[in-house]
Amino acid sequence: MGLSVPACEIRPAFTDEVEQVFGQRVSECYQCGKCSAGCPVCVDMDFPPHQILRGLQLGMEDVVLNSRSIWLCASCETCSTRCPQEVDLARLMDVLRQMALAKGIKAPERDIPLFHSIFLSSLRRFGRIFELELMGMRNMRSGHFFKDVLLAPGIFLKGKLGLLPPRTRGRRGLRRAFAKIRDMERKTP
């Protein structure tokens, strides 16, 4: 008698969860490693991109969502361009980052999601990026108080750094949109 294992039993729930949002099948990947070969930040990652995909195929939620790799991906799109199976890895990394955030997972690359939240807070309030505040807040909240301060005078003297926040028309509507999006995303995690 042959061994029969129903497909659903060897298919981890996490794989389904990711594929549902991602819209592509992670089983498409046959582990050729081309993504990792061309990745500019592969050497900085704890798991090269093709191993992240392998982890997804095996349903290793903890490993994947707690990895540095998903935060270090620079979205350069080299992997997505070269994948022979047309797996859009760069977008997959976005999906994984969003998922990690939604599940409240603390990123090992703490400064990266912190920067995104400061950036988006500036955008939410002003409609455009107020760079002076962005830099200041980043330094204050990350604890790297003197980061890039040597760059500031040069940019400032060239008249590139505005001292006042942008006053974009319609920024109140934008604030409401941010709140609505948060509600929408809570409903469909």
Place this chain on the structure above:
Amino acid sequence: MKYAYYPGCSLHSTAKEFDMSTKAAFRGLGIGLEEVQDWVCCGASSAHMTSEILSHVLPAKTLAGVDRDAKGVVVPCIACYSRFRITNAALQEDPELRAQVKSAVGVTYEGKIPVVHPLDVVVNDYGLDAVREKVSKELTGLRVASYYGCLLTRPPEINSFDDDPENPTSMDDLATALGAEVVDWPYKTECCGASLSFTRTDIALRLSHDILTMAADEDADCIAVACPMCQSNLDLRQRAINRKYGTSFDIPIVYFTQLIGLALGIAPRELGLHLHSVNPKNLLKKKALA
């Protein structure tokens, strides 16, 4: 020929010279640009890395306000350009997403406003023959390394305006039409690490160092760029790269629009060439371009 124009946040601040030179070059070529009113930030990396809906809401809000009579909207910043094109593709395909965008920000947008890059407009729409006719000061003897970065050609089905994603040539063809000499080098589309520039600066410095090394090895006089993030990593951080790696790079990083402007005989100051960290003054003098 008239286009709407979306400068984005960078071109209003740290990449002021990209804004100045795009406007000056387009004026010189006789292509009209009119800034989109009340535009908002595209959200860049921070939106698409953290919220799918937000990453489409922001571009849709701006694009819905673009004049429908314009030939499209010219977007010089590659990050904005790429996000706009991705939103256009996503909204055209997905009615559910269109509904989500509408309910979040109250705009109906079908993803139909053409989003174009100024390089595409100049090379493919305006045409290099027409450019050649306008050149009054050939960039003779200037060795240019064309650096396309990531998103101008990738992913090809969204961004690439028919250029080859692995070996694009549109900027090289333009530089040649302007009379410059182009450098054949393999780092045209390598990533400079822009999205990590503020958080893992060490990585951005390493990647940018590699790009500068390769351009210097090919004796490039300058690197031509089409993206404010590439520009700031290679230019603003060049001194830090020299400190970290013990190098002595002194390579001006210029926007391709500044090269067009120079060849049209526009004064370097009007093109913001005095606003870079690595001042191209000596180079321009040496090549009799200033």
